């Protein structure tokens with residue numbers, strides 16, 4: 224075996240020679256050498272539970288995807304200017320998921336030890352062969368800081384992962400929930416959608432940013448002269464020159480240049496604080512703002528569940544109201560499903576389906592290739608025709624390449640075969656219920672558990688909003704970051720997000736099962752019970768004040784000013800928050816921090 228990589232040298236060269244404004248997670252970054260299912264292994268073989276990587280959708284090191292890509296690379300990899308049967312086949316299969324709603328039908332768990340994914344599957348997952356005899360069937364308690372050792376069986380969600388863990392690596396994938404094959408797609412209930420045409424045309428590209436940039440081009444072609452765009456507060460739509468201006472997450476964040484005049488920011492619904500819940504009112508406001516600025520709204524981009532916006536589940540009917548009002552003015556509506564798509568939301572295969580709408584354009588990325596660079600845009604026939612009407616060819620060297628299609632087809636095949644949407648639903652419900660129980664646990668010290676302000680989500684797309692206390696609901700980004708670091712020390716990987724960076728994000732590979740969910744909750748419980756002591760809380764409180772004065776407060780004022788300019792100032796909650804700003808400013812002035 225080759226020597227493990229030198230951590231210090233790797234970090235030093237990375238810091239010196241790689242782009243200085245790229246980020247590394249955690250104060251002491253992690254070096255991983257291998258992944259399997261929902262686990263990552265560092266250079267010393269220590270395993271970490273990955274609760275956040277929604278790109279490795281099926282799991283890390285997924286053997287079926289790796290085998291499909293590898294076989295394709297060994298056989299043929301060309302661009303889409305030549306015919307290859309897998310591209311149209313994949314196109315049809317992917318478009319089918321968009322136009323027919325797949326209800327999640329949780330299936331009874333199968334007994335451990337059976338591998339339903341192999342039966343009747345011509346591809347076969349190969350997991351049984353790779354694991355048989357390699358792993359003992361013992362397991363240990365999951366509450367002690369190691370999540371158990373020894374696999375008990377193969378499961379459809381985990382068997383695609385890399386060969387079994389080495390004896391040094393003690394964590395193993397879960398086999399706790401196994402869903403039966405997918406139910407037949409059912410049509411959406413009639414009248415449950417917006418007025419969209421079916422999504423019949425696909426373009427394959429290489430990244431979520433490319434997909435959203437292409438959406439802008441389609442909008443430009445179909446609505447010439449309507450150059451204004453509306454986006455959601457807190458949104459991120461990509462890193463390109465065309466998309467930073469559509470991303471309040473960036474243009475109002477550190478280093479951002481502010482909101483361009485042609486972009487209109489819809490105040491982010493905040494169901495936890497009861498603010499900005501009316502999609503119709505928001506749509507009318509951005510239409511009016513565009514007109515007041517002398518422009519016309521061409522398009523509206525929104526994630527169907529807001530990810531960078533803080534794992535916000537939109538209120539029921541929100542997008543329906545928004546779409547109806549915007550479409551009455553001809554605005555093209557885009558659902559960015561880059562984070563929340565492909566079954567993660569559990570209740571539906573696509574996030575927009577949970578809102579009962581059908582967008583004009585859907586952009587997708589991240590999970591689509593399980594890490595292989597692949598992304599897509601789906602649209603209607605009339606919009607595709609408008610985009611093609613000037614005669615210019617659309618060509619993308621790697622988008623739709625033979626190997627990229629092989630990756631996408633393998634991922635979609637596994638997702639549908641193993642009904643991972645239902646799995647996300649089952650495990651997500653279990654995890655949400657456990658987190659809510661934790662937040663209400665009388666056995667935990669009151670001041671510690673008070674920081675768990677809100678638990679929300681759909682399927683395995685969950686957010687835990689961290690607050691200073693539940694009465695004021697003040698954002699607590701420093702505490703959120705501290706929790707993230709403490710959980711890392713317990714080998715649980717999470718991230719924080721939201722405009723104020725105080726929402727703990729949970730969006731694991733779908734190889735994540737109930738046992739992993741229980742391990743995550745148990746580790747969080749232990750941090751709250753034993754590490755978030757009164758002394759630590761006091762230190763965090765002081766740091767929160769300073770941080771809010773420098774970062775959160777000014778940003779909140781920007782969002783408030785924007786809402787006020789749109790005529791959408793929030794009601795009593797905003798007033799309370801203003802009082803709170805004043806109180807915080809006074810408190811900071813008192814300790815000389817301003």
Ligand code: PMP
Nearest residue numbers: 430431432459460461561562588
């Ligand atoms: N849209 C959303 C919602 C995203 O989260 C991201 C990536 N974080 C993108 C678009 C851009 O995707 P990519 O990084 O693949 O360009």
